[in-house]
Amino acid sequence: MIEVPEYSVPLARPKLGSAGKTGFWRTSRPVIDYQKCTKCRLCVIYCVENTIDLMPDMYPRIDYDYCKGCGVCSNVCPHEAITMEPEVK
Amino acid sequence: MQKARKVLALVGNHAVAYAVKQAKPQVLAVFPITPQTTMLEKLAEYIAEGELKAELVKIESEHSAMATIFGAAVAGARVFTATSSQGLLYMTEMIYWVGGARVPLVAAVATRAIAAPWSILDDHHDFVSKRDAIWIQMMAENVQDAYDLTLMAFRISEYPNLLLPVMMGFDGFILTHTMERLEVLNDEEVDEFLPPRKFNLIDFEDPVSIGQVADSSEYIKYRYSAMKAMENAKSVIEEVSKEYSKLVGRNVPGLVEDFMCDDADYAIVAMGAWSGDVREAVRRLRGEGIKSCLLKVKTFRPFPKELIRKYLSEKKAVLVMDRAYSYGLGGVLASEVKSAMYGLQVPVYNFVAGLGGQDVRPTVIVDMAKKLHEGTLQEEVWLV
Amino acid sequence: MTEALRLDNARFLRGNAACPGCPIPKELDTLLSVMGKRTVLVVPASCTSVILGDTRGTPSTVPVIHSAMAASAAIASGVERALRARGEKDFNVVVWAGDGATGDIGFATLSGAAERNENILYVCYDNEAFMNTGIQRSSLTPYGAWTTTTPEGKREFKKPLPLVMMQHRIPYVATASIGYIFDYEQKLRKAKDVKGFRYIHLLSPCPPGWRYDSSLTVEVAKLAVDTGIWPLFEVENGEFRLTSVSKTHLDKSRRKPVEAYLKLQGRFKNLTQEQVQEIQRMIDEMWEEIKALLKK
Numbered sequence: 001m002i003e004v005p006e007y008s009v010p011l012a013r014p015k016l017g018s019a020g021k022t023g024f025w026r027t028s029r030p031v032i033d034y035q036k037c038t039k040c041r042l043c044v045i046y047c048v049e050n051t052i053d054l055m056p057d058m059y060p061r062i063d064y065d066y067c068k069g070c071g072v073c074s075n076v077c078p079h080e081a082i083t084m085e086p087e088v089k
Numbered sequence: 090m091q092k093a094r095k096v097l098a099l100v101g102n103h104a105v106a107y108a109v110k111q112a113k114p115q116v117l118a119v120f121p122i123t124p125q126t127t128m129l130e131k132l133a134e135y136i137a138e139g140e141l142k143a144e145l146v147k148i149e150s151e152h153s154a155m156a157t158i159f160g161a162a163v164a165g166a167r168v169f170t171a172t173s174s175q176g177l178l179y180m181t182e183m184i185y186w187v188g189g190a191r192v193p194l195v196a197a198v199a200t201r202a203i204a205a206p207w208s209i210l211d212d213h214h215d216f217v218s219k220r221d222a223i224w225i226q227m228m229a230e231n232v233q234d235a236y237d238l239t240l241m242a243f244r245i246s247e248y249p250n251l252l253l254p255v256m257m258g259f260d261g262f263i264l265t266h267t268m269e270r271l272e273v274l275n276d277e278e279v280d281e282f283l284p285p286r287k288f289n290l291i292d293f294e295d296p297v298s299i300g301q302v303a304d305s306s307e308y309i310k311y312r313y314s315a316m317k318a319m320e321n322a323k324s325v326i327e328e329v330s331k332e333y334s335k336l337v338g339r340n341v342p343g344l345v346e347d348f349m350c351d352d353a354d355y356a357i358v359a360m361g362a363w364s365g366d367v368r369e370a371v372r373r374l375r376g377e378g379i380k381s382c383l384l385k386v387k388t389f390r391p392f393p394k395e396l397i398r399k400y401l402s403e404k405k406a407v408l409v410m411d412r413a414y415s416y417g418l419g420g421v422l423a424s425e426v427k428s429a430m431y432g433l434q435v436p437v438y439n440f441v442a443g444l445g446g447q448d449v450r451p452t453v454i455v456d457m458a459k460k461l462h463e464g465t466l467q468e469e470v471w472l473v
Numbered sequence: 474m475t476e477a478l479r480l481d482n483a484r485f486l487r488g489n490a491a492c493p494g495c496p497i498p499k500e501l502d503t504l505l506s507v508m509g510k511r512t513v514l515v516v517p518a519s520c521t522s523v524i525l526g527d528t529r530g531t532p533s534t535v536p537v538i539h540s541a542m543a544a545s546a547a548i549a550s551g552v553e554r555a556l557r558a559r560g561e562k563d564f565n566v567v568v569w570a571g572d573g574a575t576g577d578i579g580f581a582t583l584s585g586a587a588e589r590n591e592n593i594l595y596v597c598y599d600n601e602a603f604m605n606t607g608i609q610r611s612s613l614t615p616y617g618a619w620t621t622t623t624p625e626g627k628r629e630f631k632k633p634l635p636l637v638m639m640q641h642r643i644p645y646v647a648t649a650s651i652g653y654i655f656d657y658e659q660k661l662r663k664a665k666d667v668k669g670f671r672y673i674h675l676l677s678p679c680p681p682g683w684r685y686d687s688s689l690t691v692e693v694a695k696l697a698v699d700t701g702i703w704p705l706f707e708v709e710n711g712e713f714r715l716t717s718v719s720k721t722h723l724d725k726s727r728r729k730p731v732e733a734y735l736k737l738q739g740r741f742k743n744l745t746q747e748q749v750q751e752i753q754r755m756i757d758e759m760w761e762e763i764k765a766l767l768k769k
Contacts, residue, residue: 015530017488071688149585160551300539
């Protein structure tokens with residue numbers, strides 16, 4: 001255990017969402033059409049934010065709390081199963 | 090029955106190297122620079138002969154030297170580096186990094202004038218230029234003092250929860266290359282005085298990110314906490330000095346040392362090797378009936394302003410000797426002493442000398458003090 | 474809600490400060506999943522310094538030491554020696570540095586650590602400019618690229634850092650691209666087991682800096698390799714070999730014309746035809762040099 005007096009060594013510990021719920025950044029959101037999805041996992045592998053999870057049934061699931069809507073998943077999907085739709089609140 | 094201690098004749102560089110060897114650091118990274126080189130060579134020799142089991146990184150620059158020992162210190166090692174002048178300036182960025190990150194480690198500075206113009210000889214500009222980097226800074230008066238101070242530096246920096254790096258300064262050539270008699274501790278005594286280091290920030294089970302961005306509401310809290318630690322360091326330094334004095338059976342001062350100040354009319358304030366010359370000057374002045382004294386500033390940072398004020402408040406006048414100057418303001422030490430004496434009605438005179446290795450003899454100091462006594466001394470005098 | 478499959482290696486946590494489309498979080502996640510939790514990252518001033526969050530929390534699940542921009546290889550050297558001195562085994566010390574900290578301000582530090590053959594892995598993620606400070610050119614910016622300090626296009630050529638590192642005679646040098654992530658991962662796995670100074674130069678496209686839509690990061694990184702402007706190779710104990718699709722690119726007809734890569738990026742939109750031809754010529758020349766390296 002690292003124990004130092006408060007405000008001595010400037011340090012931080014691991015935190016999910018260190019920049020907040022980055023899902024709020026989106027102006028468009030990726031939507032997976034599971035009918036077209038072939039479970040190739042390329043979106044999971046290439047999601048630059050590490051924000052697509054592999055489910056036990058091997059389908060991908062996007063974590064919309066943190067997805068920034070960059071569109072890389074849509075670009076790499078070989079079956080056009082992911083479309084970018086406008087993010088509306 | 091305690092083993093008798095060895096009495097050696099060593100040059101300052103070798104005395105510091107001897108102390109470092111006894112402190113058993115694990116990682117050293119030192120880049121050669123006059124007048125520190127013979128210290129580095131001695132350390133390399135100790136390692137080659139198996140007397141010191143440490144990694145000596147043959148680092149490619151001073152900036153990298155401080156970076157390397159910073160990394161090693163964060164990862165739990167006891168570390169050491171030494172430098173001077175240009176090298177100290179080149180590693181300045183990392184010196185601030187170490188201080189700001191509150192990582193305990195020890196660096197020795199063989200003080201030397203800064204270019205331009207080139208000079209390899211002594212003055213204090215390099216050392217004092219680091220005064221705001223959150224480092225404890227202490228200066229040695231002679232070779233024995235340099236040895237003692239090196240050991241105390243390790244102890245002070247590793248004092249539980251103090252978390253401050255320590256820079257020990259000793260005058261280039263005047264101490265680094267002058268051979269003097271000194272008594273060294275036995276290795277077992279040093280082992281007891283310096284128990285194994287506990288500070289470590291790398292724990293794979295508790296990962297932390299060190300040196301994070303601190304936003305505008307947080308950054309000042311780190312500096313405030315550093316300020317508190319530096320204030321606390323004043324009592325830590327006194328405590329460690331007392332403990333060390335008891336161990337060696339000699340008086341080894343901590344923050345300041347007063348020589349004959351009890352009944353003195355005039356105080357001469359100095360830092361570093363020429364404190365010894367001031368001592369001699371004080372003896373001669375006393376012989377001529379001028380009641381002067383030496384107030385040696387041993388700890389430059391944290392500046393012991395309360396003690397300095399206490400010792401100087403009853404004096405008729407104070408003469409501060411400076412080997413570093415701040416343009417527009419005055420000598421660095423004089424300006425700080427004046428600041429510590431704010432509000433008191435004691436006149437402070439400033440003698441600026443010894444820059445670039447200029448020789449300053451006790452006769453010159455006696456002269457200044459006499460003029461001070463006669464009332465003919467100007468407020469700021471340069472030895473040109 | 475169904476739980477996702479757990480992957481128990483060290484990871485780079487989501488919800489960090491990286492730009493949308495920035496490959497750094499994926500690049501680091503891949504690195505950490507290969508290196509494991511007994512890894513110390515040393516990160517000099519760069520985009521990653523900011524992506525690593527502030528004093529409230531960090532996305533890294535392994536220890537990180539932030540570094541002044543010129544100091545990372547030196548800090549890593551100290552960390553490695555100290556951990557070894559205290560008896561730790563099976564750990565990794567990894568420098569994760571941008572192209573600016575590697576090829577410019579930290580170049581001497583890099584060369585020094587390589588010359589001493591320090592036992593560390595140095596990964597340079599190359600987004601081809603000082604991106605963190607707002608897209609100013611570095612020595613790794615390619616010829617013709619727009620940056621705020623080269624608005625008419627950079628006149629000088631990209632410093633050939635991987636080849637410079639190869640000349641240091643270190644045990645392992647490799648280039649990688651996030652567009653060919655399995656090749657990158659394989660190189661990390663290989664580098665992990667090598668002792669001594671290892672250097673991986675990873676092409677890392679940057680949407681705001683290279684001026685392309687954030688969705689194209691992987692496509693751009695792939696095209697860099699497919700056009701031959703960024704060959705994938707590794708040098709193991711002096712032996713040079715091409716890897717992945719680059720193995721097929723000795724034959725010029727198998728390399729896509731460089732326009733395919735350049736036209737996707739706004740930073741190249743003002744190139745003249747002559748400049749594009751010059752770039753194509755430089756690529757072809759580089760592949761002749763590669764042929765010569767292979768013959769050795």
